[in-house]
Amino acid sequence: MPGRIEDYALIGDLQTAALVGTDGSIDWLCVPRFDSASVFGALLGDHENGMWRLAPTAGAGGSGGCARRAYRGDTLVLDTVWETPTGSVKVTDFMPQRDKAPDVVRIVEGLTGEVAMRSELALRFDYGSVVPWVRRTDHHRVAIAGPDSVWLRTDPPLHTYGRDMRTFSDFTVAAGDTIAFVLTWHPSHEKRPRRVDPYQALQQSLDDWEQWSAQFRYDGPWRDAVLRSLITLKALTYAPSGGIAAAATTSLPEEIGGVRNWDYRFCWLRDAALTLNALISCGFLDEARAWRDWLLRAVAGNPADLQIMYGIAGERRLPEYEVPWLSGYEGSAPVRVGNAAAGQLQLDVYGEVLDSLFLARDRGLKDEVHVWNLQRALMEFLETKWREPDEGLWEVRGPRRHFVHSKVMAWVAADRAVRTVEASPKLRGDVGRWRSMRAQVHAEVCEKGYDAERNTFTQYYGSKELDAATLLIPQVGFLPSSDRRVHGTVEAVRRELDNGGFVRRYSPDSGGVDGLPGSEGAFLACSFWLADALHGTGRTDEATELFEKLLGLRNDVGLLSEEWDPVAGRLLGNFPQAFSHIGLVNTALTLSGRQKGRC
Template identity: 60%
Template sequence: MAGRIEDYGVIGDLQTACLIGRDGSMDWLCMPRFDSPACFAALLGDDRHGYWRLSPASGGSASRRRYRDDTLILESEWDTPEGCVRVVDAMPPRGRAPDVVRVVEGVSGRVPMRMQMRPRFDYGRISPWVRLHEGRLTAIAGPDALDLSTPVELFEKDRTTYADFAVAAGDRVPFVLTYRPSHEPAPPPVNAGRAIADTERFWRDWLGHLTYRGGWAGPVRRSLIILKALTYAPTGGIVAAATTSLPEEPGGSRNWDYRYCWLRDATFVLQALLGTGFLAEARAWREWLLRAAAGEPADLQIMYGLDGTRRVMEYTADWLPGYQGATPVRLGNAAAGQFQLDVWGEVLNELHLAREAGLSTTDDAWDLQRALLDYLESHWEDPDNGLWEVRGPRRPFVHSKVMAWAGLDRAIHAVEAYGLDGPTDLWARAREQIHNEVCARGYDAERNTFTQFYGSAGLDAALLLIPRVGFLPWSDPRVVGTVDAVQRELSQDGLLWRYHPDADGGVDGLAGAEGAFVACGFWLAEALHGIGRPQQARAVFDRSLGTANDLGLLSEEYSPTTGRQLGNTPQAFSHVGLINAVRRLSAPASAGAAMAAPG
């Protein structure tokens, strides 16, 4: 059975990632890309669906674990009656083929060890043909092949491969797993020791570009490493998470595939990267965005594949029982076909930030913006599915209208500040019309708060972003009232819900509940700081930071009642929220609006 979500650590090579539990079991690995079918899928079922466990023969959870300094090399240690042993896990930067390197190191005494591997291709559905030859395991089925190299003897029993061995102090026993297309010959295995050294050097060199020097330096560094790990290096796209279908409620049905790239994340990600010195990553993300968004403005999607693929079909893996019984297991994401108005504003805002930061611009970039603006100016009144991808009827969501305003506002500034061409009078009229309408129809004067959509009785954590994009100043009484209302009505135990699913008769049309949304807690911390309450802001920030596991990994959601992580992990949106909140909290409260100013 899969472990708790917070029991998993992650390693990756900037093209895919795998999750490893406290018990030394690799329960999730997609090869060769984040969105490829998993060859180990026990995370969404059990051992029958594929795993690779490396631990003391007596079993049990690691006594302690950590990442080696500021790297993505995971070290897990077990204290046993026979002695102490360490397992070092890493995925070296991609060379000829993707590799997973695991090294067992004896620390003290002499510890009996056991390795167990059961590869299952296509998310646990296909049992490969496995053969052992000259100390090497090869597993083949259809287009996929895995090769395992190790100096210890392997044997097969009940469709599972084993190795029993012992390590004394100073011993090192390597295991190298390599993926390849089945029609290609197996590449020579990498040297495990050299691969780990290369991995350590890569992460330390990369983090050397960090310019941030404020508070919470450790969580910021770890979050940046996770953000980098979720980057698909060949294109610069950043996936929302490394997993699919980890539930938002134990045993529930709100299970989604997050191994894709969301345009909405662009602005938040760019702010985090630019604000910490990672200009190359920011530029790559901007270029990915330009390629993905190119085409007819009406065809703009909220999310794309790693390489900008538009067709992201959703289906269910009915052969998988789901994480601890949570079904259905979804592969692909039908939200790609939704209309979410705010995305047009998010893209325009992201390109504005890139221009302000001095990233090189092209005529093509402004041509794309002009096309997006033409569409936005004539469609901002349309109802949509909103920031949270509501699968109910379309509505006039306040956050969506605010982002439409932001997109027009940034364009007007671009023309005025950089001499670009555009019908600023037309855009200014639309901007004013949106602002007036939102303030008139999206604001509840009796409760002194903006609402989730026009006429709604419900609230939305995304309302905290209204001053962040400059729609209203932090000091505006309507902003202060909204922050108070959101904190009062959507918080529990210091954490924040996105919205109440049962508000307005069931706003999202889905059954079941969900946990507190981790990123929203960081938004609340930013908002409290922005309205001049730094002590409250720090308390809220610390509470959200406290939802991280012992390795500093944040999932999508968290249950205040059970103290359990929920949703897909590690979640880029949560880690980006942490970075941007730290940047604001590290500034004087009176300067809180500076990060949100449109320029």
């Protein structure tokens, strides 16, 4: 059985990522990209769906966890230490930034005494459905099925044997001994992959990450938490394109045993402004520029065809289907691959795109003529569409509605277009028409999206339900934090959407706004938004207290998923979740006085 979500740590090579459990088992790895099929899929089923456990033999058949683990310095190199009755041992896991093929390197080092170790490898291609043919060649074990091959090598060579369609290595390490394993995926029709020196690769990986982290510019009280979140965002980056995956996983549930299980291995446009803000504010201009360029390539074309999400290289087709042979995380089925929400109408993304490009220009990233032409085209389309209902920020799979957040972001689009022309006389546009649209949207939202009796903005026009996304109203500049309607909304959300001291996305009794049965946990990004809103309304002590509570939800290596179950006291949803880590960074910057929102 897989571990708890919080039991996993992330390693990656900036093109894909693996999850390593406290028991030494890699239970999730998709190759060669984040959105490829898995070769280790035990996370969404059991060990027969693929895993690689490397740990002391005494715990090889059980759930014995490590004594401690941590990332080495400001890197993505993971050290895991076991203490046994006969001695102690360390396993170092990492994925070097690749030359061509993805590699997983695991180095075993004896610390004290002698420790009996076991490597147990079960390779299962195509999301755990295909058992490969395994053969031995020149100190390698080679597994092949269809287009995939995986090569396993040890240094020094170890005796390996097969049993129950798995590959085992039993060995003993004494203090000072080191034994390295290198696992490489490679297209099966090509010649054998290049051999990797595991020890050189370790030093190079440490150097690469330390060099990158040295650009970090933040001297506030939450330095380590902020940098770890930024390292996580970097790890979720698909380096060839600059796109950032929302998470490394698919189908980790929002409710254990529930059906809200989605594939998050894609790039959402609405992450753009927050991601850019976080990266630029902390000194990472190259990543911000790459993300902006990915955004421009992805959205190029007819504005009517703008999607809310794209593949990590900008792909538009993300067909959704179920994988019935996987039982789901702790029985949470179905397991889904792809995401049908890519075809939804979500008007807020137009505001997110224009806001992110406005921010990039404001922060000094060089602009291009075609960038402004794209923004003008998006505005011309939005002018004809903003009055329509849509599926909204939370990607409802029920009827379209006039969501307040969507309208607010339409206002943001018009506002940023106007302000861009006002600040850049060389850029031309119909400012008068955009000013008129901005005023119309503002008036309509304040009339139809506001409940005067309760002094709060609602989820959609005519609704009594609440939506945590309305906490963003002051952050995007729609109303100032001092406005009584903002104060009322903050209080209403805090009171009615409370979930164990954190925040739900929307009202639990909303009748299934997403069209699906069941419930979910507290949404971590929304909880960070509440901290921002509390700070903006003058309650910085309360904001800081909430922020510290949110930091306490991170696992032992500083990672967050999408949601938190306050009853069971465990993480829920896909992991690690970029949106949660973006929220952490931006709230830390806000509370440290480093930024004042997105307006």
